[in-house]
Amino acid sequence: MFKIALSPAERSYLHESLSCSSPIRPDARLYKQFRPLEATCSFLPGSNGSARIRMADGAECLASVKAKVVSLQLNNADATQQLQNLIEVDLDINGIRDDSNLSSTIASSLKGSLVKHVPLDKLRLTHRYAFKLFIDIVVLSHSSVYPLTLLSLATYMALKSTKLPLLTSTVDDREIEEQPMFSDDWESSIALFGDSSLSPPLLFVVAVVNDNIFIDPSPEEESVSENGICLTYANGKIISPLQTISLSPKDNTGINAAQILKAHALVKEIGPLVTKSLDEIVSDDSVKTIF
Template identity: 45%
Template sequence: MLLSPAEKQYLYDSLSQSQIIRPDSRSNQQHRPLEATTSFLPGSNGSARIRLSDGSECIISIKSKVITYDQNTTPNLIDFDIDIIGYRDDSNYITNLKFQLLNLLQQNFPVDLLKLTSRYAFKLFIDCVIISHTSYPLGLISLGTYLALKTLKLPLLISNNDDTEVAELPTFSDDWDNARTLQEILDSQNSSDKFFQPPIFIIIGVVGNNLIFDPSVEEEQVLENGLIVSFYDGKVITPINNTNFAINSNNSNFKGLNKNLLIKSIALCNKFCPSIIKALDTLIEQEDDAERSVF
């Protein structure tokens, strides 16, 4: 929904004052209500469906394939594809989203968990379908990918994992109940003190001296800047990007980023992102198969 000049000015004034008033009454660091369900696609190794209160919705499906790789190079074991209605697959908008997500995962994913032998490994093909969206969808896709990766299951290898001398094709258990999550694979490698947590993106809007988490489509039209912050392993990591989220309107307020606000955004993410991760993990741990909500 595009705002009139008067509505934009009113909203900008509400968001830039010391005690901000957001249209949906959220606090600065509060996400929109979110509903999600996991492991609902029987043909996928991992899946998640996630919806926001404004009707934005996406489905993530992850499938695995056994490939060969060169021991002397770092294998590319993750592929990402995004489909958004109304956008060409080769458009700049889609290409930019894919690049950011793929770069985040490839740089911060424990690929050793996907290696089967010295010659073979699993490759993950992550497919995202955006059914509907109003605001910038990167955060929605990132949280959905987190849920899908956390519930991903890979078949159990029953053949010898040492094929340095004798070439042997990997053989897997036919019983899907023996399939293991990436956390279970990590535990089997005598790393019980470590936890598998995929990286996520946090979307932050800048208005004056205020930072607001997960801006809505109305708020995006009056932001002075937008931050995309990466969070992994309990802390903010690189890359941290800034962009204009209001792609469907001319945001005349857009301006440069104050470095002090960048430092503030890192501190806020280090403080509040663990709560977001905890909420997502709690959703996964729930035993019932009904649709569940977080935040």
Template identity: 25%
Template sequence: MPYLSQAERDYITEGVQSDLRADGRGRLDYRALVLETGIISQANGSARVRLGDGTDVLVGVKVEIDQVEPDADNVGKVVCNVECSPSASQQFEGHGADDLNNELTQALQRVLGGPQCGINFEKLCIIKGQQCWIVYIDAMILDYSGNVLDTIFMATKAALFNTRIPKTQIQDLGDGEFEFEVLDDVEDAERLDGIENIPIGVTLNKIGTGHIIDASPLEELCTEAKLTIAVNKDSQICGIQKGAEGGIEPGLMSEMIQTAKRIGQSLIQQLDQKLQDEEQQVDEKRLNGENIEKLGFFAMV
């Protein structure tokens, strides 16, 4: 971890109070965001998102058929996993990396593993009491320059938007017996039901008596406490997680939550528009018989 002198801490803290950060942003400004979807051919959906000049996350989504859970025999499920590349940052090396992987995985799983994620889990059930689709979300942090959890959420939302699930054909054999066939035709594959309701995370860092979004690594070192608030397109809160050791006064916490709801809704609108535009461009190229080339990086939001 980089060392920060007291003078540097004071400079960052006073900048937050004055609504002017070291990189010229205001307290509630995100850095530039770039993304591209559909870049992993072997996956059912994928996306890569870069925030600012460093934080870089790749997400792949795979769907597989498995047995339903005994206590939830009419729904499928989402399973999340986050891995930090050791080359991305010194803090991703050694034993601490496992703890960070677990922390980020649990944060993503808590939001996307339940009904608050917006996905219709009943539509993931193929045959009640027997088989269902399991959606595996694997995120890899390739590079780091702060605010990694928000980037993971945005990359995951983009990858799920890009995900298609093969269509199944079910045959009733009688006497309560069924069998199904997975159709191979890519054109028959379906989008996840409820994709438009999937939330993103907005992390707010308390520095001094103020708070910021999209903290840089040095700003994260000055953070006394932080809140990550998962918000959907309707500004509904889908999860809250507190980090760092400091406390947050009730009045400031209420202000931070309202800020996250407002910014989250705006960010989702921009992200959804970019994803729709990109999909339309791909569809037009396919219709015109043009070559569709995914570079991995990037198209501007």
């Protein structure tokens, strides 16, 4: 990650440009427009699903999903908690310590949203066994203070491309313990989100400058922003959590209701377009430049 060092005059000019009624972004994008990015999926042979996102500014993120058969604790009465533990997220951001507050906060936010929108019933194999998903995310390079949108896009594609082997043994092992057996034919594998009404969540970070909201803020825009908002989009609607984040070292001015409503409307508008573009890449199993 590199820091943008703007002079006081440059900061003032950029802030005024972004604050006006018809804001002018440094790269001439619209307020709801992403920077160009290149995306590909299913490129790691040793994983059940994988994706790579590369932004125009050189930021790059890899995400992989691996499934492992684990045994469930039959004496545990909280079956819901057991199923929630079937998702493990490991995050590595280049230049940031794994135990830093930023890494921990991002990983926690991502896992919390995934638990609610991954079809856990598909992970359950039998009464005694289930698949556990290990989601590994590596941010190789980034320019953003809070690269949550970048890794969320990669995680979305990795999960959408995830396939699980077909179970061929019995699903009823309550009385007789039996190890799960799977088909050797990968063509018969089942897509994790193939016929599910659920969809992986997408987390969008927007920058707030005066009364204007900007999607996918550049480092320059982050440095003059007054605040940031993280919104979660899944299955055609905005869901919890919605949280404020600091994108610049200066003191935040707080968030008002009008700014939250604008951010909500913006993400609700672009959410379907983003998911459609990513889904097309997953279905075609190709490399595309989108947005």
